[in-house]
Amino acid sequence: MAFRFLHTADWQIGKPFGNVPGDAGAELRAQRIATIGTIARLAATRGVDAVLVAGDAFDSNEVQDRTILRTLDALKPFSGRWIFLPGNHDAALAHSVWSRMRQMGLEANITIADKPVPIEGWDGRAVVLPGPLSRRRESLDQTEWFDAAATPEGAIRVGLAHGSVANRLPGVAEASNEIPETRAQTAGLAYLALGDWHGSLKIAPKTWYSGTPETDRHRANSSGLVHIVDLDGPDAPERVETVPVGHYQWHQLEAQLLDGTCQAALEALSSIESEAARRVVSLTLRGGVSLAERYRLGTELSSWQHRFHHLDIDDAGLFEEPTEDDLDALDSSGFVRLAVDRLKAQAGNPSNPAAASARVALRMMYVDHMSGT
Structure with a gap:
């Protein structure tokens, strides 16, 4: 029966x-x-x-x-x-x-x-x-x-x-x-x-x-x-x-970057490294990082995007906090350093409407510098 x-x-x-x-x-x-x-x-x-x-x-x-x-x-x-x-x-x-x-x-x-x-x-x-x-x-x-x-x-x-x-x-x-x-x-x-x-x-x-x-x-x-x-x-x-019976595994990750480095984000991604090609990942980033760590993060995320089936990144809540080492790496003197100092001042002032643009400009300058362009 x-x-x-x-x-x-x-x-x-x-x-x-x-x-x-x-x-x-x-x-x-x-x-x-x-x-x-x-x-x-x-x-x-x-x-x-x-x-x-x-x-x-x-x-x-x-x-x-x-x-x-x-x-x-x-x-x-x-x-x-x-x-x-x-x-x-x-x-x-x-x-x-x-x-x-x-x-x-x-x-x-x-x-x-x-x-x-x-x-x-x-x-x-x-x-x-x-x-x-x-x-x-x-x-x-x-x-x-x-x-x-x-x-x-x-x-x-x-x-x-x-x-x-x-x-x-x-x-x-x-x-x-x-x-x-x-x-x-x-x-x-x-x-x-x-x-x-x-x-x-x-x-x-x-x-x-x-x-x-x-x-x-x-x-x-x-x-x-x-x-x-x-x-x-x-x-x-x-x-x-x-x-x-499903093939693809979907993951929603969040990483709070509190120590000025991108390590928390990389550890979150490494936690699902096994069978990476089957994983569809959404990663939300919040907090602040130095320009050097932001550059490192971009390089690492590019690698992960190729390894995962799909990686979607929301970094709207991530901001750069340039260190003196970051600024020294850009230029030690002259016009460039003056421009960098002004951008840093703008980026560090939340009430300044140009703060977000200043942060982007600093990041782009750093990327150009690291790329040798």
Whole structure:
């Protein structure tokens, strides 16, 4: 009577990653499809009865046909049942990614759950109750029909939905397409498989978000996972195994430079040096450094940018504090030293509107000097 399935969601195939330019962004887009292949192989290896995709398989209904075809190819290692639920990014509109998929001709093992009707199979062991979205934001609860849905006697009831669980999601979550926190109990579900929140999370009794299988943002929310779910019967407690499948690791680092050196920044980057090519990093710098250390920092960051998959640097909170050694290195006398002294005086006066420009000018002079230009 047992039922084993893989729960995943929020693939968002075709996500543009506009903030990651060039090859790095293209590789992030390609990896999302490659990770689907990893999921398919995992499903085959673990012998699941089905893969349930709880919405937002695609980033929009406007993805290119070649993206759809590449995604369908990635599913092939698992020949069992795939059930796709339209979410808010890929809602079941009259003309949608789902209507285009049907026109392409679907394999028999792929089910598009775009109607609120029970999905049966598995020799009567289980029934999936889908709550598809037909627009980006639904005003009515798409899971309400679960409560009265007729299913075979003794079948395990599994809900499949996409949205925000009322009163439960963290305050930073976007509250849309609301789902009651008691839906699993009122509908007699053994498990409610959800999408929309991008991290793995048990949000209410028998109610789980699987999160996105390929991390796509700098947020500590247990992403890059899928769930292998075992249900031993309609009333048995769910057994959920979280399995890592993501390739890229996203990190948000902050470094406070308090001793006039850039050492804290370099130590923060060194802490994630292992498998650097898989890491997407956001580094925020604050504090003050000498001109010599600022020059060293620029050289080191340039090296790290080549080693990481992508490194984004926010140094708006970083300022230069020229030392006497810095100024002596620029010039010991004459007109240049006079200009340097004036810039230093301007840079050290926070009330001076030209302070920021003076700091930039000092830095540029130092870089030119060190470069021999």
